[in-house]
Amino acid sequence: MNHVPRRHVVTGIAGLSLASLLADPLKLAAAAASLSDITITTAGGRKVTAALGVPAKTPAAAVLLVHEWWGLNQQIRGVASQLTDLGYLSLAVDLYDGKVASDPTAAKQYAGAVQPQQAIDTLTSWIDMLRKRPDCTGKLATIGWCFGGGWSLRASLARPVDATVIYYGDVTPPSSALQALTGPVLGHFGGLDQSITPSSVDAFEVRLKQLGKPATIYRYADAKHAFANPTGQNYEAADARQAWDRTVAFLKQTIG
Numbered sequence: 001m002n003h004v005p006r007r008h009v010v011t012g013i014a015g016l017s018l019a020s021l022l023a024d025p026l027k028l029a030a031a032a033a034s035l036s037d038i039t040i041t042t043a044g045g046r047k048v049t050a051a052l053g054v055p056a057k058t059p060a061a062a063v064l065l066v067h068e069w070w071g072l073n074q075q076i077r078g079v080a081s082q083l084t085d086l087g088y089l090s091l092a093v094d095l096y097d098g099k100v101a102s103d104p105t106a107a108k109q110y111a112g113a114v115q116p117q118q119a120i121d122t123l124t125s126w127i128d129m130l131r132k133r134p135d136c137t138g139k140l141a142t143i144g145w146c147f148g149g150g151w152s153l154r155a156s157l158a159r160p161v162d163a164t165v166i167y168y169g170d171v172t173p174p175s176s177a178l179q180a181l182t183g184p185v186l187g188h189f190g191g192l193d194q195s196i197t198p199s200s201v202d203a204f205e206v207r208l209k210q211l212g213k214p215a216t217i218y219r220y221a222d223a224k225h226a227f228a229n230p231t232g233q234n235y236e237a238a239d240a241r242q243a244w245d246r247t248v249a250f251l252k253q254t255i256g
């Protein structure tokens with residue numbers, strides 16, 4: 001049975017910049033706690049849980065967030081809270097069934113254990129759920145970081161959505177798969193990323209252009225992988241701030 005979420009309450013954390021929120025453990029914990037955990041049964045018959053933020057004013061457009069390879073931690077919940085404060089119905093999904101990694105070895109293990117068919121079942125079931133909610137306008141965007149950036153794209157290939165945001169995620173799907181995109185794409189990539197390489201990003205942009213798919217791909221010249229994560233060694237504050245501002249503007253333009 002689904003837990004009925006409380007509406008997002010404007011507190012002292014409202015109005016903070018994303019960077020300020022993520023840098024303050026106490027305020028981040030409060031922001032994460034403002035979300036409600038809800039559970040559904042997927043089309044494939046599995047129980048899955050996600051964290052939902054309901055804005056003060058509804059109906060609202062929805063944003064589905066997919067976590068980094070660390071799992072659904074407080075940082076991603078904090079981003080979802082920020083999007084809720086901006087007026088979006090925000091759902092941070094969990095592809096790890098509750099597991100959260102604190103070191104790269106565990107993160108790699110958890111990411112490697114994800115079964116693609118189950119992940120798509122989870123993501124599409126959540127998209128379907130959001131669209132059916134009376135407090136949703138029907139407009140929906142996906143957003144993800146790193147591991148989640150790739151799944152943000154794949155969710156958009158599996159279900160028609162209005163917009164897709166990718167932070168340094170895998171962009172190797174072929175043109176035959178990208179043909180399914182129904183909304184514009186916004187991408188943020190590091191020019192020095194050795195994981196999601198500039199050449200793979202260039203090839204992705206070429207495929208989208210050849211297909212006539214609207215896309216805006218930003219390259220942050222001096223940034224490495226995960227440059228928007230303030231807890232990592234590759235954090236670039238100015239680039240992260242600019243990427244977030246561009247993301248918010250993109251969401252306003254595409255889903256309202």
